[in-house]
Amino acid sequence: GPPDGALLALAKSDALLRPEVLAAEVERMIADERSREFVSGFVHQWLDMERLDFFQFDFRRHREFDDSTKAAARDEVYRTFGHLLHENQSLRRLLKSDFVVINGLLANYYQIDGVDGDSFRKVQLPEDSPRGGLLGMAAILAMGSNGQTTSPVERGAWVLRKLLHDPPPPAPPNVPQLARLDGKPLSVLERLRLHQEEPQCANCHRKIDPLGLGLENFDAAGKWRTEEIHPATGPTQRTWPVVAAGQIHNGPKFGNFFELREIVAGNDDAFARSFTEALIEYGLGRPYSFVDEDLAAAILRRAGNREYALREFLHGLVASDAFRSK
Numbered sequence: 001g002p003p004d005g006a007l008l009a010l011a012k013s014d015a016l017l018r019p020e021v022l023a024a025e026v027e028r029m030i031a032d033e034r035s036r037e038f039v040s041g042f043v044h045q046w047l048d049m050e051r052l053d054f055f056q057f058d059f060r061r062h063r064e065f066d067d068s069t070k071a072a073a074r075d076e077v078y079r080t081f082g083h084l085l086h087e088n089q090s091l092r093r094l095l096k097s098d099f100v101v102i103n104g105l106l107a108n109y110y111q112i113d114g115v116d117g118d119s120f121r122k123v124q125l126p127e128d129s130p131r132g133g134l135l136g137m138a139a140i141l142a143m144g145s146n147g148q149t150t151s152p153v154e155r156g157a158w159v160l161r162k163l164l165h166d167p168p169p170p171a172p173p174n175v176p177q178l179a180r181l182d183g184k185p186l187s188v189l190e191r192l193r194l195h196q197e198e199p200q201c202a203n204c205h206r207k208i209d210p211l212g213l214g215l216e217n218f219d220a221a222g223k224w225r226t227e228e229i230h231p232a233t234g235p236t237q238r239t240w241p242v243v244a245a246g247q248i249h250n251g252p253k254f255g256n257f258f259e260l261r262e263i264v265a266g267n268d269d270a271f272a273r274s275f276t277e278a279l280i281e282y283g284l285g286r287p288y289s290f291v292d293e294d295l296a297a298a299i300l301r302r303a304g305n306r307e308y309a310l311r312e313f314l315h316g317l318v319a320s321d322a323f324r325s326k
Contacts, residue, residue: 001034019319026318030085030311039082046278047162049074052139055147057221064109065142065221072105073139073222079120080137084310091272091308095163096265097132099124109138109223130224134163135215135261138222144212145220152188152212159211164267165274168204188216188228210246214260217244272308276300283317284326295322 003011007025010016016025029035043049052074057065065073080101084093099122100110107115107123110131115123125132134140144155161167219225230238244260247253254260276296277288284292299316306312317323 001037022319023315026315027311030314035085036078036082039085040078042279042282043078043081045282046275047077047134047140048143048158049077049139051143057142057147061148062219062221062223064223065138069105069109070139070142072103073109073137073142075120076100076102076106076137077134077139083122085314088309088311091275091303091310091313092265092268093133095133095135095268095271096261097125098127100131100136106138111224130217130257133261133265135159135257135264141215141218141222142220144215148220150188150212150216150218150220152216153205153208154212155215156208156210156212159215159264160208162274163264163271165270165277166207168208171204188213207249210248211260213246214244214254214257216242217257268308269304272300272303276303276313279313279317280322283323292322295320 006028007016010021010025015021052070057070059066080097081094083089083101084091100106100112101120101122102110102112102115103118103120104116105118107113112123112125112129112131115121130136140158141155144151144158157168216228217224217226226242228240228242244257245253245255246260248263252263254263273296276299277292280292280295280299281288288296295317298320299313302316303309303312
């Protein structure tokens, strides 16, 4: 929103030009409850959260993922980022964390005991929990689906773009769609293998598909599962055990979701780079470009020297000439 009286007064007196005053104002605004608007606006843009509203979820298959659960799942993403920002914790916590920020509705959805009521709060997780971090959040996982079934391709591409700073190229024209296999009693793995037989598909999908398959323990609405059920009814219906194992393209193998999460969490420098570019885009109100390389490097140096503490990214951006003269 527009600057308040205190900020305007400092600007008019030129006191805001002093680095220590500017830094103090950043801290004051982060502490203000109105900073929630920044959190929701930035995170929505950064993580492409609009995809959560692209489709309706099939109530017959995902009965628990109604509008209230979807809203709570979306809020979990915003509130987790907000918690880390206000506590000045490390950006790394978004890759892997030993806690979640949820309410009673989401606790029930995640099968976490001892959480009641509508208010969101920090909840400690057991060591074997698949939750904690973006890859365990229902909203993030639901965006990698079509409202009915999972889409390992969408999920894998999202991980490459948002977490690993390695976006896949756009699909070439006239690529055969996976939808052509709809109705056939094939597991997700079988469908992707058939898709990779197409020469124009194989090169990119070798990078994308393993990441998406590593998330197959989560159904289309982000519920944990150990079996995949083909949606068809009657004699064609089949059930398969979920196999969330694979190998990162030109990288390590993983045997399950937990091992994949460790691999992704180990790429925190790439994640910090992706986050920094998104923050620059949001803060400067334009797409990131090559002219921002020095700014990104300076922000990353500052935040990296402080274990990627979230507030350091904001301080680095606001103190820059690019932000102060935009």
